[in-house]
Amino acid sequence: MSSELLTGIAELTTHDGPTPEASSRLTDAALVVEDGRVAWFGAAALAPAADRRTDLGGRAVLPGWVDCHTHIVFAGDRGAEFEARLAGRPYAAGGIATTVAATRAASDDELLVAARRLRAEARSGGTTTLETKTGYGLDVASEARLARIGREAADTVTYLGAHLLPDGIDRRAYVDLVTGAMLAAVLPFVDAIDVFCEAGAFTVDESREVLLAGREAGLRLRVHGNQLGESGGVALAAELGAASVDHVNHVSAGDVDALAGAGVAAVLLPAADLSTRQPLAPARRLADAGVPLAIASNCNPGSSFTTSMAFCVATAVLQQRLSVAEALWAATRGGAAVLGMDAGPDAVGAIRVGGPADLHVLDAPSAVHLAYRPGVPLTARVISGGR
Amino acid sequence: MSSELLTGIAELTTHDGPTPEASSRLTDAALVVEDGRVAWFGAAALAPAADRRTDLGGRAVLPGWVDCHTHIVFAGDRGAEFEARLAGRPYAAGGIATTVAATRAASDDELLVAARRLRAEARSGGTTTLETKTGYGLDVASEARLARIGREAADTVTYLGAHLLPDGIDRRAYVDLVTGAMLAAVLPFVDAIDVFCEAGAFTVDESREVLLAGREAGLRLRVHGNQLGESGGVALAAELGAASVDHVNHVSAGDVDALAGAGVAAVLLPAADLSTRQPLAPARRLADAGVPLAIASNCNPGSSFTTSMAFCVATAVLQQRLSVAEALWAATRGGAAVLGMDAGPDAVGAIRVGGPADLHVLDAPSAVHLAYRPGVPLTARVISGGR
Numbered sequence: 001m002s003s004e005l006l007t008g009i010a011e012l013t014t015h016d017g018p019t020p021e022a023s024s025r026l027t028d029a030a031l032v033v034e035d036g037r038v039a040w041f042g043a044a045a046l047a048p049a050a051d052r053r054t055d056l057g058g059r060a061v062l063p064g065w066v067d068c069h070t071h072i073v074f075a076g077d078r079g080a081e082f083e084a085r086l087a088g089r090p091y092a093a094g095g096i097a098t099t100v101a102a103t104r105a106a107s108d109d110e111l112l113v114a115a116r117r118l119r120a121e122a123r124s125g126g127t128t129t130l131e132t133k134t135g136y137g138l139d140v141a142s143e144a145r146l147a148r149i150g151r152e153a154a155d156t157v158t159y160l161g162a163h164l165l166p167d168g169i170d171r172r173a174y175v176d177l178v179t180g181a182m183l184a185a186v187l188p189f190v191d192a193i194d195v196f197c198e199a200g201a202f203t204v205d206e207s208r209e210v211l212l213a214g215r216e217a218g219l220r221l222r223v224h225g226n227q228l229g230e231s232g233g234v235a236l237a238a239e240l241g242a243a244s245v246d247h248v249n250h251v252s253a254g255d256v257d258a259l260a261g262a263g264v265a266a267v268l269l270p271a272a273d274l275s276t277r278q279p280l281a282p283a284r285r286l287a288d289a290g291v292p293l294a295i296a297s298n299c300n301p302g303s304s305f306t307t308s309m310a311f312c313v314a315t316a317v318l319q320q321r322l323s324v325a326e327a328l329w330a331a332t333r334g335g336a337a338v339l340g341m342d343a344g345p346d347a348v349g350a351i352r353v354g355g356p357a358d359l360h361v362l363d364a365p366s367a368v369h370l371a372y373r374p375g376v377p378l379t380a381r382v383i384s385g386g387r
Numbered sequence: 388m389s390s391e392l393l394t395g396i397a398e399l400t401t402h403d404g405p406t407p408e409a410s411s412r413l414t415d416a417a418l419v420v421e422d423g424r425v426a427w428f429g430a431a432a433l434a435p436a437a438d439r440r441t442d443l444g445g446r447a448v449l450p451g452w453v454d455c456h457t458h459i460v461f462a463g464d465r466g467a468e469f470e471a472r473l474a475g476r477p478y479a480a481g482g483i484a485t486t487v488a489a490t491r492a493a494s495d496d497e498l499l500v501a502a503r504r505l506r507a508e509a510r511s512g513g514t515t516t517l518e519t520k521t522g523y524g525l526d527v528a529s530e531a532r533l534a535r536i537g538r539e540a541a542d543t544v545t546y547l548g549a550h551l552l553p554d555g556i557d558r559r560a561y562v563d564l565v566t567g568a569m570l571a572a573v574l575p576f577v578d579a580i581d582v583f584c585e586a587g588a589f590t591v592d593e594s595r596e597v598l599l600a601g602r603e604a605g606l607r608l609r610v611h612g613n614q615l616g617e618s619g620g621v622a623l624a625a626e627l628g629a630a631s632v633d634h635v636n637h638v639s640a641g642d643v644d645a646l647a648g649a650g651v652a653a654v655l656l657p658a659a660d661l662s663t664r665q666p667l668a669p670a671r672r673l674a675d676a677g678v679p680l681a682i683a684s685n686c687n688p689g690s691s692f693t694t695s696m697a698f699c700v701a702t703a704v705l706q707q708r709l710s711v712a713e714a715l716w717a718a719t720r721g722g723a724a725v726l727g728m729d730a731g732p733d734a735v736g737a738i739r740v741g742g743p744a745d746l747h748v749l750d751a752p753s754a755v756h757l758a759y760r761p762g763v764p765l766t767a768r769v770i771s772g773g774r
Contacts, residue, residue, distance in 0.1 A: 077752070082759045083711060086704060121763065271761055274705045311698075311762020317473060318661045324470060365464070372469045374658055375698020376508065377764040 003034040005050035010365040013062040013328060015350035020329040033357040036386030059380055060367050062328060064128025064358040065309040066335030066349045069246050069267050069296035072118040072132045073111055073150050076102025078301045095302045096164045103136040108149060115153035118299060122307035128358035128384040129348045131339055133194060135160030140182045147189035156339055158222055159186045162195040162202050162210045175206050179213035192220035197233035204232040211240055220340055226250045238262040244338040249278045256289045265292040265338050270315035272304035283320035294334035310370050317371035324368050359383040390421040392437035397752040400449040400715060402737035407716040420744040423773030446767055447754050449715060451515025451745040452696035453722030453736045456633050456654050456683035459505040459519045460498055460537050463489025465688045482689045483551045490523040495536060502540035509694035515745035515771040516735045518726055520581060522547030527569045534576035543726055545609055546573045549582040549589050549597045562593050566600035579607035584620035591619040598627055607727055613637045625649040631725040636665045643676045652679040652725050657702035659691035670707035681721035697757050704758035711755050746770040
């Protein structure tokens with residue numbers, strides 16, 4: 001058991017309070033890591049002794065990103081489709097089928113190596129907790145394989161058998177599969193269930209059926225909703241008290257009230273919004289109504305091929321009008337709340353004495369620089385579980 | 388004299404033709420660097436022998452960025468002002484005065500070290516040619532000092548004595564200074580003259596007077612125009628046949644026609660647009676009208692504190708609707724044209740046999756990934772003059 005004192009912290013953002021505003025933003029701080037956990041933090045002048053001492057030289061420290069929405073287990077490149085879409089073809093969920101075909105054709109090892117490469121890229125940008133989803137398998141064996149590989153590549157896996165209706169199967173039969181044999185096959189590996197509730201994918205009634213089956217199996221509920229239009233996904237998430245509804249580009253006043261009333265989080269995916277040229281989700285309106293927010297990368301090869309949470313945070317601040325404090329919270333503790341990982345001794349997304357030492361050290365004196373210096377890679381060091 | 392063969396180039400973008408569309412985008416290519424210059428490029432199968440051979444393993448190569456608009460010689464941090472502005476205070480040119488005070492108070496060495504740090508950061512993101520401006524001095528000695536330091540930190544310096552009317556001096560007297568003693572003092576160090584033609588800064592008539600004095604002294608003409616409103620800067624740039632007008636957020640149909648008719652380039656500064664919450668410049672409209680375009684970072688501590696040309700290119704593609712080919716051209720050869728560095732044996736912004744080996748190697752199989760993977764640092768290696 002050895003301890004390390006990190007000193008020279010110009011700004012320490014902890015997210016240890018109940019809201020962004022009530023959390024600490026200490027200046028001239030220090031922090032002690034012991035056995036992978038935060039043993040102490042506070043004013044540098046009061047720092048205790050430790051086995052080792054590292055001077056961060058005036059850098060800012062914040063909790064590592066918690067990226068609560070990605071799809072990193074896949075094969076194939078869709079750069080050409082991306083370029084074509086930008087030249088005028090609109091985004092359609094059908095593009096997912098391209099990745100399904102490539103993913104089914106890849107070996108376990110190819111999928112795991114590629115997913116771990118993206119996981120490492122995310123980590124090098126400050127992400128210390130990352131969710132991934134199934135959904136590029138769409139048959140029982142393929143979904144179970146993706147869930148198992150996801151478990152090896154990420155911290156938590158969400159089951160998204162209801163990503164798209166595959167060719168050659170009747171809708172009714174596919175929903176039965178998703179809620180029956182496929183669910184049973186993925187269950188050992190997953191913590192949550194998700195459904196793409198959108199025109200071209202699954203209806204509100206189908207989505208409800210999928211989610212209720214997941215709840216019955218003890219899973220957390222997530223919804224892809226209201227990305228391409230007012231799909232009813234937001235209302236469904238509120239109705240079922242889901243952990244989150246993700247995308248939310250198109251929301252009515254009633255949707256916003258429903259989310260706020262139910263305490264359902266909205267997950268903002270700004271890189272996807274920009275990459276598909278959807279209107280950016282109305283983050284300010286949601287925040288003002290009291291809807292809990294998270295920010296995630298939605299890393300996937302079709303609609304958002306980035307692991308950069310810093311890019312998402314900068315976009316949320318510069319273009320979606322969140323304050324820096326709100327955006328940092330949404331990209332750390334907000335994501336942890338969506339994943340159900342924000343409480344207990346192993347809670348992530350915040351810096352707390354006794355909690356995991358998941359720390360993001362910036363080459364900047366303040367986390368404000370994440371928005372002030374868009375595009376500049378500011379990650380100086382990433383500490384995950386003290387390592 | 389030693390030569391290096393770069394092979395394993397999945398995609399080589401050269402910009403050696405007269406337009407983005409007419410330029411080469413070779414696949415499975417190779418390139419030979421000899422004595423700091425490009426000695427050969429073409430199909431990998433036809434590559435000649437060289438002293439050394441480096442396999443780039445399927446990476447994309449393009450010309451290094453030519454960042455034709457920055458202000459990297461300054462002192463002080465305006466992160467707090469940035470955060471306040473995002474919380475509701477609009478951007479005003481007056482903030483420049485904060486940087487002027489800090490810059491005047493800094494030593495030569497402090498300024499050079501800070502500027503070189505930003506230059507190195509820009510280089511690590513793929514920028515091989517970078518312009519900087521004076522304009523944080525605003526008196527004869529201070530402007531001359533910034534011009535001299537700029538010459539050491541950057542590849543070319545633009546004189547921007549007419550950045551802001553400093554306190555305590557009459558408008559007429561200041562314009563006389565800018566066009567008289569100050570111009571004479573900076574002249575040994577600068578290649579171009581620029582003026583902030585905007586409400587709150589200089590009028591069209593004052594700007595014309597400044598630019599004509601610069602032309603008389605043999606300098607290229609640049610204009611900061613139409614950033615905060617229809618300032619007349621665009622029309623002035625067209626009238627004088629300036630090398631560029633930069634910002635161009637607010638343009639009339641007449642402005643667009645005037646630029647196209649005069650062949651004056653519009654410099655897009657998307658990071659500044661986002662950081663000041665101005666509408667993004669109408670790049671698609673300008674391109675469709677035949678206006679030559681450049682993309683630059685506008686790196687400065689007030690309105691755009693980034694060196695990331697990749698961020699600017701991604702924004703131009705995703706949000707300003709340029710094609711990837713148009714944006715890459717604008718950020719390389721387009722910038723070189725604005726700086727008058729796109730012709731002759733030392734021309735930059737393109738990969739040509741005999742020209743400088745300024746190369747940007749990406750951790751991606753295609754330069755499309757610069758927009759497809761926003762925020763991900765993709766720069767694998769930067770070669771500048773062969774090094």
